[in-house]
Amino acid sequence: MAAGVAAWLPFARAAAIGWMPVANCPMPLAPADKNKRQDELIILNVSGRRFQTWRTTLERYPDTLLGSTEKEFFFNEETKEYFFDRDPEVFRCVLNFYRTGKLHYPRYECISAYDDELAFYGILPEIIGDCCYEEYKDRKRENAERLMDDNDSENNQESMPSLSFRQTMWRAFENPHTSTLALVFYYVTGFFIAVSVITNVVETVPCGTVPGSKELPCGERYSVAFFCLDTACVMIFTVEYLLRLFAAPSRYRFIRSVMSIIDVVAIMPYYIGLVMTNNEDVSGAFVTLRVFRVFRIFKFSRHSQGLRILGYTLKSCASELGFLLFSLTMAIIIFATVMFYAEKGSSASKFTSIPASFWYTIVTMTTLGYGDMVPKTIAGKIFGSICSLSGVLVIALPVPVIVSNFSRIYHQNQRADKRRAQKKARLARIRVAKTGSSNAYLHSKRNGLLNEALELMGTPEEEHMGKTTSLIESQHHHLLHCLEKTTGLSYLVDDPLLSVRTSTIKNHEFIDEQMFEQNCMESMQNYPSTRSPSLSSHPGLTTTCCSRRSKKTTHLPNSNLPATRLRSMQELSTIHIQGSEQPSLTTSRSSLNLKADDGLRPNCKMSQITTAIISIPTPPALTPEGESRPPPASPGPNTNIPSVASNVVKVSAL
C-alpha cells in the first residue's frame, strides 16, 4: 500500500457512512483499535545520527523492518531510542521512502552497499521509483558482469586436479597461460598462420625471369618449395583442428562456432586441391578456391583480443550497419536513375544503363571520385554534385553509433583485464595479511611461554617482552589452541626467531619434507626425545586443558614425538637464542636422565629454563620428578631418526 492510502484510510472509512442507508443487510463489526496510542515521535539513532519520525510514518509499510515489530530488537532501553549500527547516508533514502512512498537510488552510492542496506531493512529494490530505476538496473548489471568475470577467472585459476585429460587440453586451448605447453602451442600456431599468410602473398610476386621464358610469379618458379610450405602449414592446422575437436566439451557446439568454420575453410582448399588434380574442367573453380586460403588470416583472432572485440562490435551493431546499408542502397538507386536519365541525351556517354550508373553513384557518394565516369550535361553535373553532398551525410550518420559501441565494449574489456591483473596483486597481499595473523598466534604462544618462564625465574627484566594481546585476539588464539589439542596436530609457520637453518622456509603452508627432515636430523643431535607433546606446547593461557593429566604420562608412543619435536625444537631453539649465551645447549630433561653427567649439573640453571618452558604447568615440581623417574625406554638419538622421518606430520597453517 502506498503512503497515500494509509493516510487517507480514515477518510475513506468515514465516507463509507454514505452506503449505510442503502444497505440491505447489517454491517460487520469494525476492528477494534486496541493500541490506541497517540501518535508519537520515535527516535532512530543510526550510527550516531539521529532521525526522528512519527510512528505512523513507519507503520505505513508493515512488512519491512522499521514498520514491523522487528525494530523492537533494536530498542535501547536506556536512551529510549532505536539504535541501528548501519550507514546513515543510505538510511536517509530508506526513511524518505517511508515519508514519501518513493525510493530513490543515490548515484554516488555503491550498488552492493545499497543492496545490502535494502536487504537489511526488508525493502524490495523493485519499488525504486522510475526516476532512479534505470540507473539502478544499469549499475546492477555491471556489477553482475563483474562478478561473473571474477568467477570465471577464479575458475580458470583454480587447480582442479580431477580434470580429465580432455578437459585439461580444452583449458589449455582456451587459455594459453595455464601451462607452458599451451603457451608454446599458442605461439607455434600463431607463427604458422603468419607463415601461411606470407607465403600466400609472396606466391604471387614476380620473381625475376628464368632465361627463355617470361616473368613468372614466385609461386610458379619455386612451386615445390611453396607446396612444401603450404603442406606443412595445413598439417599443423589440421592437427590443431582435430585436437580442438577432440578436446571440445560439446563437439556439436564447437563445430557450429565461427572459429571452427574459419579453420575448416582455411584448410579445405588444400585437400580439395589434392583430391582433384589437373582436371581441366574444374581447375578454374579450383583456382577460385585458393582464394579461401586468405581466410587463414582470420585465425589470428584467437590470438588477438582486439580483433575479437572488433568482430563482437560489428555483430552488436548489426542493426546500425543494416540501416546504413539500406539507406545507401536507396540513395544509390535514386541517384543512379537520375544520372542515367540526365545523361541520356549526351552522346558517347558512359552512363549506358542504370546499373552502369551504380558505379558512378557509389564512387561519388563515398567521395572517392575516380573520374572514369563523369557527367557531361549540365543537369548531370547538378545532380552529380547533389549526389556527392548527400553521400557524405548518409555515411556520417550511423558511423558514430558504431564507434561508440566499439568504444564501450573495448573499455569494458580493458577494465576486465585491469581487474584481473589487479586481482592477483590484491590476493597476494591478502594472503600475506592472513599469514601474518597466523604468525601472530604462534608469536603469542612463544611470548606466552617466555612470560611464564621469566615469571617463574623471577627475572624482572624482559617481562615486558610479551605483548599484551587484546581480548579478541587471545580468545582467537585460545580457539586455535583448542583445535590443535583436538586434532593432536599443530601449526607450522616460519618463525623469524628460528635459527638460520629454517629461515629459508618462506611463508609456506606446508614445510618441505626434506627441510623438515633436515631440521629433525640436525636438531636431533642436540635435543633428544623429549616428554609429552602436550606439555611442551602450552602457552601460559591454557594451562587447564590437558596439562595436569599428561603431567603423569611421560611415556608416549613415538608417533607423537615428531610433531612435538619440531615445536619443541622451535621453542627450545627460541630460548636458545634469546636466553643463553652458550651455543650448544645439549641438555634436556631426558638427556639429564640418560646421562647422569655431573658436567651437566652446572648447566642446571639453563636446563631449568629449558625444562621449565617445556613443562609449563608445574615447572618446579616436574624437574626433580623428571630426574627421579627412570629414563624412558627410548633408543638412542640416532635410531630415532628413521622413525621420525616416517612419522612426519605436516600441518598447514591458517
Add this chain to the structure above:
Amino acid sequence: MTMVCHRPEGLEQLEAQTNFTKRELQVLYRGFKNECPSGVVNEETFKQIYAQFFPHGDASTYAHYLFNAFDTTQTGSVKFEDFVTALSILLRGTVHEKLRWTFNLYDINKDGYINKEEMMDIVKAIYDMMGKYTYPVLKEDTPRQHVDVFFQKMDKNKDGIVTLDEFLESCQEDDNIMRSLQLFQNVM
C-alpha cells in the same frame, strides 16, 4: 502554471468549528498536506486516492459524488477546512447531522429531493466499485431492485421522491441503519 497554495485558517478556529482536538487536527493536516502539498484537493486527485482503496472496481463515479458532497461551496477543489468539516460530521457528528450529510450525498443535483434516477446513479456507482468479478455475478436489474427496495422503505407518501424529512424519519426507524451509523466512531 501558478502554484495554487492554500493555507487553512488557524488551528484554534478549526478546533472551535469542528469536533476534533488539536492533536487530531494536526494528524489530519499532516496526512492531508503530505498528499496534497498545494493545500487543495481537486477532483482528479480525489478520484485517484479513492480508487486505491477499491482496486478491483471502478470507484470514479462514486468518488465524483463524494467530491461534490465534500465540496460544499462548489468551487471544484476541496480545501482542508471543507475536508475537516465533513470528517467532523461523519465521525463526531450527531445522528441527525450524519443523516443530513448522507442525504446531501444522494441528492446529486442538490435540489432538496432524491428521485429514482439519482438513487439509481448512486446505487450503480456503489455496485461499480465492486468490479466485475463478484459472487454471485451482478445481474442487470439488481441495482434497480435495490433502488426499489430503498424507495419502498424511504418514500412514505409514495410520490416518487424522498424528501429530507422522509429520509430522516425512515432511517431513524431502521435499527440496522442506526447501528451502522455508529460503526466508524473510533476511526480517528
